[in-house]
Amino acid sequence: MLEVQKLSMRFGGLLAVDQVSLDVQEREIVSIIGPNGAGKTTVFNCMSGFYKPTGGKILFEGREVQGKPDYKISRMGMVRTFQHVRLFTQMTVVENLLVAQHRHLNTNMISGLLGTPNYRQREQKALDRAAYWLERVGLLELANRDAGNLAYGQQRRLEIARCMVTEPKLLMLDEPAAGLNPAETKELNQLIISLKEDYNVSVVLIEHDMSLVMDISDRINVINQGKPLASGTPEEIRRNDDVIKAYLGEA
Amino acid sequence: MAANNLRHALFCAIVTLIISFPILGLNLEAKGINITLTGAKTSTYVAIVLAAVVVFVFQIFRDSFMGVLGKLPNLNPLAGREPMEQSKRVKLESWILTGIVIFALFWPFLVSRGSVDLATLVLIYIMLALGLNVVVGLAGLLDLGYVAFYAVGAYTFALLSQYTGISFWMALPIGALLAGLTGMILGFPVLRLRGDYLAIVTLGFGEIIRILLNNWTTLTGGPNGIGGIPDPTLFGMEFGRRVKEEGNTSFHETFGIAYASEHKIIFLYLIALVLAVITALIIRRFMRMPVGRAWEALREDEIAARSLGLSRTAVKLSAFTIGAFFAGFAGTVFASKQGFISPESFVFLESAIILAIVVLGGMGSQLGVILAAIAVTILPELAREFSEYRMLIFGAAMVLMMVWRPQGLLPMRRIHIKLNRQE
Numbered sequence: 023m024l025e026v027q028k029l030s031m032r033f034g035g036l037l038a039v040d041q042v043s044l045d046v047q048e049r050e051i052v053s054i055i056g057p058n059g060a061g062k063t064t065v066f067n068c069m070s071g072f073y074k075p076t077g078g079k080i081l082f083e084g085r086e087v088q089g090k091p092d093y094k095i096s097r098m099g100m101v102r103t104f105q106h107v108r109l110f111t112q113m114t115v116v117e118n119l120l121v122a123q124h125r126h127l128n129t130n131m132i133s134g135l136l137g138t139p140n141y142r143q144r145e146q147k148a149l150d151r152a153a154y155w156l157e158r159v160g161l162l163e164l165a166n167r168d169a170g171n172l173a174y175g176q177q178r179r180l181e182i183a184r185c186m187v188t189e190p191k192l193l194m195l196d197e198p199a200a201g202l203n204p205a206e207t208k209e210l211n212q213l214i215i216s217l218k219e220d221y222n223v224s225v226v227l228i229e230h231d232m233s234l235v236m237d238i239s240d241r242i243n244v245i246n247q248g249k250p251l252a253s254g255t256p257e258e259i260r261r262n263d264d265v266i267k268a269y270l271g272e273a
Numbered sequence: 274m275a276a277n278n279l280r281h282a283l284f285c286a287i288v289t290l291i292i293s294f295p296i297l298g299l300n301l302e303a304k305g306i307n308i309t310l311t312g313a314k315t316s317t318y319v320a321i322v323l324a325a326v327v328v329f330v331f332q333i334f335r336d337s338f339m340g341v342l343g344k345l346p347n348l349n350p351l352a353g354r355e356p357m358e359q360s361k362r363v364k365l366e367s368w369i370l371t372g373i374v375i376f377a378l379f380w381p382f383l384v385s386r387g388s389v390d391l392a393t394l395v396l397i398y399i400m401l402a403l404g405l406n407v408v409v410g411l412a413g414l415l416d417l418g419y420v421a422f423y424a425v426g427a428y429t430f431a432l433l434s435q436y437t438g439i440s441f442w443m444a445l446p447i448g449a450l451l452a453g454l455t456g457m458i459l460g461f462p463v464l465r466l467r468g469d470y471l472a473i474v475t476l477g478f479g480e481i482i483r484i485l486l487n488n489w490t491t492l493t494g495g496p497n498g499i500g501g502i503p504d505p506t507l508f509g510m511e512f513g514r515r516v517k518e519e520g521n522t523s524f525h526e527t528f529g530i531a532y533a534s535e536h537k538i539i540f541l542y543l544i545a546l547v548l549a550v551i552t553a554l555i556i557r558r559f560m561r562m563p564v565g566r567a568w569e570a571l572r573e574d575e576i577a578a579r580s581l582g583l584s585r586t587a588v589k590l591s592a593f594t595i596g597a598f599f600a601g602f603a604g605t606v607f608a609s610k611q612g613f614i615s616p617e618s619f620v621f622l623e624s625a626i627i628l629a630i631v632v633l634g635g636m637g638s639q640l641g642v643i644l645a646a647i648a649v650t651i652l653p654e655l656a657r658e659f660s661e662y663r664m665l666i667f668g669a670a671m672v673l674m675m676v677w678r679p680q681g682l683l684p685m686r687r688i689h690i691k692l693n694r695q696e
Contacts, residue, residue, distance in 0.1 A: 093585070095582045101580065101582075108580075111573060121567060124566060125581075149692060149693075154695035157694060165690070166690060188581060201595075
């Protein structure tokens with residue numbers, strides 16, 4: 023489904039990502055791990071179109087997407103969250119979910135002004151989908167609160183819900199468990215598994231919480247200092263000497 | 274603590290002296306061709322010193338003074354009450370607003386000609402401020418050259434009427450569309466800019482338009498402006514004493530009433546009122562539509578908006594275009610009201626005042642912006658005697674507002690959306 027081939031990203035003299043490859047199949051959870059500064063988020067930024075990679079290819083469903091503008095990649099069905107939650111803080115929770123469903127603004131400008139039945143139907147559908155996902159992540163009661171007033175864990179869940187209302191095929195989560203307490207992490211764990219099982223979404227995950235990664239990943243890619251270090255199932259990674267060295271230092 | 278307080282108070286008093294002495298205490302007088310500097314009356318000096326003393330005392334006792342102010346009973350008798358139920362309040366608000374609009378329809382027949390004229394100006398500013406509110410308040414794009422689009426609308430009508438003899442009703446959509454087009458054209462180069470950079474570029478753009486109008490004398494008449502802009506007609510009926518155009522009839526003859534110059538002014542006021550109401554309704558509609566939410570999303574977090582598939586180009590350009598469109602609307606009405614326009618009317622100060630209206634009213638809040646437009650336009654008229662100190666009062670009011678209500682007169686309220694639980 024997603025294939026990243028020898029991706030490189032150079033910022034001036036700094037080679038932040040060097041020949042990283044990974045692939046994601048349908049209904050699969052693939053994690054990218056590595057020490058801080060290893061270039062995980064840079065890989066994400068290249069995949070989601072925020073950066074134009076300086077080398078390599080990214081194929082999504084057989085089509086090259088590297089260098090395409092971010093909003094087009096998102097419309098193809100690759101949607102991401104951010105390491106630091108990026109909500110529309112002064113808008114309400116439900117408005118956050120509505121915005122995500124408004125990709126084609128111009129086509130319905132006139133019908134919206136006139137309030138045609140077709141337009142209303144679409145608005146209602148968007149509302150229903152928003153309500154569905156709010157219920158799913160347990161935020162329905164807070165639908166009309168400002169998103170900025172939610173607790174941190176709720177903001178994290180809202181961000182995932184906001185991605186899901188766009189009906190993505192591939193979800194990219196950048197450290198979704200950062201700042202969550204153990205109970206919330208557990209909930210998140212279940213949510214991500216259910217996204218895969220019940221909604222047929224593939225997930226690419228960057229995470230530092232090893233228990234989460236080991237629990238839910240089908241495969242793991244390890245990056246160190248921009249270079250691919252290892253890849254395999256959680257069991258293989260756990261036993262890989264290079265990975266242990268990278269994380270714990272040379273003995 | 275006390276010493277600190279004293280030092281601060283002394284500093285404030287000295288600043289007061291430094292500022293007020295040259296402004297009030299020194300006068301320039303023309304004697305022949307020379308200018309001499311003379312002192313003011315003794316009473317003025319006494320007043321300056323007294324002012325400094327007042328500032329000093331206030332600053333020393335500021336904490337206790339402000340503390341007492343805070344303990345005063347709340348002036349708003351409704352403050353302690355439970356907020357009304359959402360649906361009920363919306364209904365009540367819409368009734369009150371409808372009532373105000375209906376009252377505004379009949380109001381001009383009761384008051385003097387000057388008041389109606391002023392009210393027309395207020396309505397023009399309401400249109401402008403509502404339009405700028407889209408760009409600044411909703412989309413978060415700081416536009417300091419908004420008056421350029423106002424000028425485009427006004428000059429479109431003036432030029433077209435001069436060269437092709439077009440009527441007000443034809444010019445209204447053309448002026449608005451051209452202004453909208455200008456907005457879009459300006460939008461392209463500034464797509465990547467935000468904040469300060471955007472402000473500078475739009476400021477420059479506003480000046481370019483004004484200077485262009487000023488210097489392209491062959492077309493626009495330069496600083497002499499364009500006169501003889503026709504008044505609007507009502508189904509081909511003119512409001513002048515004598516019919517200017519072949520085939521038209523005059524209003525007072527058709528209805529068999531005596532000619533009165535008020536008719537025209539009231540008619541213009543009613544046009545402005547209807548247009549302002551239309552503007553408010555359309556923009557209100559936009560705010561509840563996908564495009565309106567997209568504007569706000571872009572203001573809140575551009576990166577997140579893009580990651581969700583919103584095209585920055587489409588969102589920003591639509592905000593610029595729609596904002597400019599309504600400025601063009603206002604410009605056409607303004608040209609028709611004045612009958613004469615020159616680049617003088619479209620200076621940067623106008624942009625600043627419109628922006629001030631939006632900020633005072635509360636970014637994004639339509640009702641707040643309308644209230645602020647009324648206040649900002651009418652207050653200087655009421656305070657005509659203090660005309661010398663108008664900008665001073667204006668500035669002081671702005672500072673006070675920013676201290677007490679930084680979010681504006683009526684901050685924007687989120688729309689409550691009812692959701693049905695999905696199974």
